[in-house]
Amino acid sequence: MIWQQLANGIAVGSVYALISLGLTMVYGILRILHVAHAGIYTLGAYVGLVAFRLVDHFWLSLVAGMVGAAVAGYLVERLLYMPILHMPRIAPLIVSIGLFTAMEEAFRIAAGPHTLVYNAKVGLGELTIGGFRLTETQVLILLVTFLILLFLWLFLTRTKMGLAMRACALDTETASTFGVNVNAVIAVNFIIGSFMAGAAGVLIGVYDNQVWPTMGSIPAYKALAIVVLGGLGNIPGTVLASLIVGLAETFFIGVLSVPFPRDAIAFIAMILVLMFRPYGLLGKA
Amino acid sequence: MSGYLVTILITISIYAMLAHSLNIITGHAGQISLGHAAFFGIGAYAAGLLYTKAGLPFWLDVPLAAVMAGIVGAILGIPCLRVRDDFLAITTMGIGFVVEAVFLYIPFFGGAMGIGGINLPSWFGREMTKGEYFILILAVLALLLLLDYRLGRSWIGLAWASIREDEQAASAMSVHVVRFKVLAFVLGSALAGLAGGFYAHFLTFIMPQNFGFGQSILILCMVVFGGIGTRWGPLVGAALLGILPEISRPIMEYRTLLYGLLLVGMMRFQPSGLLGEDSLVVKSFIKGLSRLRQGS
Numbered sequence: 001m002i003w004q005q006l007a008n009g010i011a012v013g014s015v016y017a018l019i020s021l022g023l024t025m026v027y028g029i030l031r032i033l034h035v036a037h038a039g040i041y042t043l044g045a046y047v048g049l050v051a052f053r054l055v056d057h058f059w060l061s062l063v064a065g066m067v068g069a070a071v072a073g074y075l076v077e078r079l080l081y082m083p084i085l086h087m088p089r090i091a092p093l094i095v096s097i098g099l100f101t102a103m104e105e106a107f108r109i110a111a112g113p114h115t116l117v118y119n120a121k122v123g124l125g126e127l128t129i130g131g132f133r134l135t136e137t138q139v140l141i142l143l144v145t146f147l148i149l150l151f152l153w154l155f156l157t158r159t160k161m162g163l164a165m166r167a168c169a170l171d172t173e174t175a176s177t178f179g180v181n182v183n184a185v186i187a188v189n190f191i192i193g194s195f196m197a198g199a200a201g202v203l204i205g206v207y208d209n210q211v212w213p214t215m216g217s218i219p220a221y222k223a224l225a226i227v228v229l230g231g232l233g234n235i236p237g238t239v240l241a242s243l244i245v246g247l248a249e250t251f252f253i254g255v256l257s258v259p260f261p262r263d264a265i266a267f268i269a270m271i272l273v274l275m276f277r278p279y280g281l282l283g284k285a
Numbered sequence: 286m287s288g289y290l291v292t293i294l295i296t297i298s299i300y301a302m303l304a305h306s307l308n309i310i311t312g313h314a315g316q317i318s319l320g321h322a323a324f325f326g327i328g329a330y331a332a333g334l335l336y337t338k339a340g341l342p343f344w345l346d347v348p349l350a351a352v353m354a355g356i357v358g359a360i361l362g363i364p365c366l367r368v369r370d371d372f373l374a375i376t377t378m379g380i381g382f383v384v385e386a387v388f389l390y391i392p393f394f395g396g397a398m399g400i401g402g403i404n405l406p407s408w409f410g411r412e413m414t415k416g417e418y419f420i421l422i423l424a425v426l427a428l429l430l431l432l433d434y435r436l437g438r439s440w441i442g443l444a445w446a447s448i449r450e451d452e453q454a455a456s457a458m459s460v461h462v463v464r465f466k467v468l469a470f471v472l473g474s475a476l477a478g479l480a481g482g483f484y485a486h487f488l489t490f491i492m493p494q495n496f497g498f499g500q501s502i503l504i505l506c507m508v509v510f511g512g513i514g515t516r517w518g519p520l521v522g523a524a525l526l527g528i529l530p531e532i533s534r535p536i537m538e539y540r541t542l543l544y545g546l547l548l549v550g551m552m553r554f555q556p557s558g559l560l561g562e563d564s565l566v567v568k569s570f571i572k573g574l575s576r577l578r579q580g581s
Contacts, residue, residue: 033371084553089370090317091556094509097502098548105542221378221498228375264386267379271364274376278368 003132005254006247011138011207013246014145018200020223020230020238021152022073022193028169028233029189031089032081035096037197038220039103040076044069044198045205045215046111049118058120058206062144065202066195073194074187082186100220107213115212118205137207144203148196149239156235161188169233218263225266229273231283241281245269291415297527298422299484304507304519305429306476311505312514313442314469315449316365317374320381321504323361324474326388326496328354328481333400333491343406347482354478355471362470366463381501388493399492403485422483429476433516445469449514506548512558521559 019041026034048065052058080099084091124143127134134142156162161184167175168185176182200219205211226245230237245266253262273281307321328350335346361380368376388394405413406421413421436442444465447455456462485491507526512518529547533540559566 027371031371033374080549080553084556087552087556090311090509090513091552093317093374094506095549095552098545098552100545102542102545102549105539105545109538109542221382224375225379228372232371261386261390264382267382271376271379271383274368274372275364278372280372 002255005250007132007134007138008254009247009250010243011134011141011246012250013243014141015200015204015207016219016223016226016246017239017242018145018148018196018203019219020226020242021235022195022197023223024227024230024233024235024238025165025169025189025193027227028235029165029172029186030081030085030092032085032092033096033224034081034193035093035220035224036076036099036103037073037193038216038223039100040069040073040194041197041201041219042107042211042213042216043072043103044194044201045118045211046107046201047198048202049116049205049211052118052120058122061120062199062202066198069198069201070191070195073190073197077187077190100216104213104216111213113213115210118202118209118211120206122206137203141203141207144199148199152192152196152235155192161185165189222263222266225270229266229270229280231280234280234282234284237280237282288415291419293527293531295415295419295422295487297524298419298426299480299487300504300507300523300527301520302422302426302429302480302483303477303504304511304523305426305433306473306480307504308508308514308519309433309476310469310473311508312519313437313449314445314466316466316469317370318377318473318501319374319498319505320377320379320384320501321473321477322496322498322500323381323384324354324358324477325481325484325500325504326384326491326493327357327474328478329485329491329496330388330394330400330481331478332482332485333403334394336403336486337400343486347479347486350482350485351475351479354481355475358474358478359467359471362467362474365470366466378498378501381498385493385497388496394493397493399490399495400485401490403489403491405486405489418487425479425483430516437516441465441468510551510558512561512564515558515560518558518560525559 019038022040023034023037026032026037044065047068048061051064052061055061076099080095081092084095122136122140124136124139126136127139156166164175164180164185165188167178167180168182168189172182175185201211201215204215222245226241227238229245230239230241248269249262249265252265277283303321303325306324307318310316310318310321331353332346332350335341335349336343339346341349365373365376365380389397394400405415405418407413408417444455444460447458447460448462448465452462481496484495488495503526507522508519509522510518510525511520511522529544530540533543536543555565557564
């Protein structure tokens with residue numbers, strides 16, 4: 001029972017990590033709270049579903065969802081965020097909230113308000129180790145998250161672009177005086193972040209076997225809490241906070257049956273941590 | 286006046302009060318809040334409970350609701366003072382979610398069913414008409430604006446402005462940053478609570494959903510639309526966004542889509558609001574005025 005909850009918690013936490021990482025990367029360089037990131041996540045799920053219906057192949061639909069999300073993320077960055085970067089911080093925040101609202105409505109109008117089934121055959125099979133059983137979709141989530149995190153780590157530490165990205169996260173102006181193409185870094189940053197959000201959308205679509213217009217509503221705000229909990233802009237902190245929130249939710253609700261809304265836990269954890277560490281778990285002043 | 290019109294006017298004037306209260310925190314003191322509806326809700330619930338359970342009359346429960354929202358604002362303001370900028374935005378958002386969850390999950394607050402039976406106030410031995418209630422709210426709003434005008438010209442207003450522009454510089458000039466931030470939070474929360482009290486007695490029935498995150502964003506949008514930090518901007522924003530759902534009834538299906546796009550377009554092309562700095566409205570008004578003068 002406990003082991004099963006642990007598996008559930010880690011699977012949920014992994015998806016949170018995929019969503020939150022894009023958010024924290026965007027914040028790290030642009031200092032924007034990108035609420036519409038959850039709209040990109042929903043878009044990824046819809047693109048994946050449409051692709052799945054067309055080609056009837058799960059892995060291709062996963063790639064389609066990720067690419068679709070990445071393109072959308074790039075367009076949002078170029079058309080909406082870049083022109084207002086010099087404005088007070090509240091302007092991009094409100095643009096982002098407005099865009100997210102509009103995206104959810106557009107999904108509802110285009111695809112209907114009801115949930116759509118995403119019944120894909122993944123072809124991985126269950127995994128049983130002793131009393132510890134992972135369902136097929138949990139194996140899928142853990143595998144994909146692991147591969148993406150590995151890719152992200154290699155990219156950030158082993159490539160020139162990754163180095164430039166870390167430099168920009170520390171200080172954009174200084175980085176640009178050293179010849180870093182900041183515009184390219186921002187674009188790549190958005191593309192990778194949206195790529196991961198698209199993957200998360202497809203994974204949740206398959207995990208819950210449904211895709212619906214407002215599936216991004218709760219992740220939109222919960223991911224913000226996770227990102228702040230881990231320390232805004234801090235990548236390892238975000239992964240840690242995602243797993244903590246995923247585990248805390250499954251344990252409080254599943255094991256202790258605390259009569260409290262599941263979705264408030266992330267915010268309570270965040271407020272408690274901020275009282276003692278105003279810059280989050282791994283954040284620095 | 287027809288009942289429909291009065292209802293819209295009352296809604297708009299309550300929103301105006303609410304937008305004005307957020308303008309104190311966000312506009313004057315420069316502290317972003319994404320959970321302002323929580324204090325609106327605390328005021329509404331306090332007034333509702335005091336009226337239905339403790340049997341206090343309207344004239345007592347609404348001021349008490351404001352006091353209570355102010356006290357909660359002071360308590361919840363403490364974690365907010367430890368954080369800044371974007372951390373503050375998300376912390377206040379979190380407070381909003383937690384307060385809504387408390388209303389929804391604790392039976393004392395009536396759960397999802399909310400609280401009913403909160404009547405319009407009575408005076409001279411009879412219940413107020415909606416028209417009279419509207420005039421009462423307008424009078425209170427006018428008083429608040431007068432207070433805002435006086436505050437803006439006092440040292441409190443100056444201290445807020447200095448914190449808004451540069452917190453470190455203000456602190457170096459021996460402005461007590463924490464004290465003035467708390468003051469802004471308490472005053473803003475109390476006025477939101479006051480608006481909540483009026484709202485509860487107007488709706489006669491309140492539910493947790495009235496005070497969720499969407500409502501917080503709506504209030505913030507009113508302030509930003511009209512012009513953040515200006516005196517009349519929040520009122521203009523409240524009027525515009527209050528009328529919008531009524532005039533867009535024929536395109537019901539696309540209403541929320543339109544609202545989202547409006548937010549994006551507004552911030553993209555007119556980020557300081559309709560009455561803010563280099564606003565198209567103000568500019569064209571001044572241009573039109575000078576053309577009139579030349580013509581005469």
